[in-house]
Amino acid sequence: MEVGIKELRDNLSRHLASVHHGHTVTITDHGRPIARIVPIGHPTRLETLIAEGRVAKAPHRKTPALDPLPAAGTVSDLVRDQRR
Template sequence: MTTGGSMDVDTRELRDDLTRHLAEVRGGRTITITDDGKPIAQLVPVGVPTAMERLIAEGRVTPAKRRKRPAPTPIKTAGPVSDLIDEQRR
């Protein structure tokens, strides 16, 4: 069993051999799950800090002090956005 490191596994391969891949994660390995070669998720060992958690612990990143505000209500218009921009510039 491998300790540490990472590997890519396609969704089909993960499904077909889940027990073996979970054993890899238990052994400390991170698995990036791919779909058609594109990364879609990661399986990481419990207790291993994420990259963001490491950056926060190192003092290189400061977490947000408040939640992101919701987006404003969209403006309804009959024309293209360029017409709205032109109107704002007048």
């Protein structure tokens, strides 16, 4: 079942009841799927692949971004200077 964000917000209890009964709800934003609500008892495709040993979780989390370097001028100025 596909529902828009407004429809989900307006009828959340009804849609969660549907999920409780085993249905999957796909949330759309302007007709484009953006999220999925699935019953907790059903493993996701990724969970199934991990259980089968066909894929593995990443060994480490990504490192956080470095602190920004101090710079003078705008980003446009810096890009222009790099292109010279």
